[in-house]
Amino acid sequence: MVAQRTWRWVGLIIGIIIVLIALGILFIYSGIYSVAANYPDSAPSAWVLSTTMERSVRYHAEGIKIPNLNNPKMVQAGFEHYQEDCVMCHGAPGVKVGEVSRGLNPAPPELTEVANDWKPNELFWITRNGIRMTGMPAWGVVDSDKEIWRTVAFMQKLPSMTPSEYKKLDHQAPQPEEP
Numbered sequence: 656m657v658a659q660r661t662w663r664w665v666g667l668i669i670g671i672i673i674v675l676i677a678l679g680i681l682f683i684y685s686g687i688y689s690v691a692a693n694y695p696d697s698a699p700s701a702w703v704l705s706t707t708m709e710r711s712v713r714y715h716a717e718g719i720k721i722p723n724l725n726n727p728k729m730v731q732a733g734f735e736h737y738q739e740d741c742v743m744c745h746g747a748p749g750v751k752v753g754e755v756s757r758g759l760n761p762a763p764p765e766l767t768e769v770a771n772d773w774k775p776n777e778l779f780w781i782t783r784n785g786i787r788m789t790g791m792p793a794w795g796v797v798d799s800d801k802e803i804w805r806t807v808a809f810m811q812k813l814p815s816m817t818p819s820e821y822k823k824l825d826h827q828a829p830q831p832e833e834p
């Protein structure tokens with residue numbers, strides 16, 4: 656008697672799971688869900704995505720050994736890399752983000768405001784590996800770890816850097832030769 660009742664419950668639960676899976680597949684194939692980048696995320700899905708990203712970065716970056724980053728030459732080299740590959744999306748002191756950044760979802764944050772939220776090993780992990788399903792590329796595909804650490808050394812200085820200090824780094828950079 657008891658066993659029969661238990662099996663009835665098991666059957667009901669399996670039935671509900673099958674119906675839910677079928678509804679999920681129907682939802683995907685219906686095309687109702689909008690993948691448009693200009694369609695804002697709901698508050699719960701924005702929370703799920705940003706919390707997953709933050710926890711994942713902190714977990715995976717643990718144990719990465721941080722080299723000595725207090726070296727003006729490293730900061731200068733990191734600035735040059737940042738100017739070339741990052742400023743158009745993340746801006747800089749006195750420099751607004753470029754057009755490509757304005758249509759991205761999630762929007763790339765201004766690193767002058769958020770770089771201090773991350774430890775150096777976490778900045779390194781994000782830059783090297785990128786963030787899937789966002790516009791943040793994995794720079795480790797094209798840059799060596801040494802280059803990425805230089806960019807980290809520079810990013811750490813961003814929150815306390817004034818626009819004129821940023822400009823000064825530009826004047827110290829080697830200028831491209833005239834053709």
Ligand code: HEC
Nearest residue numbers: 708740741744761762763764769781782786789790791794
């Ligand atoms: C095409 C645009 C684009 C470029 C170029 C780009 N990023 Fe990003 N980056 C993003 C986006 C989008 C995010 C936000 C991802 C998210 O919210 O999960 C991001 C996030 C980050 C973060 C985490 C910040 C935070 O608090 O969310 C860091 C650090 C970062 N990028 C560093 C860099 C560096 C260093 C470079 C250059 C070597 C670079 N990015 C180039 C789009 C870009």
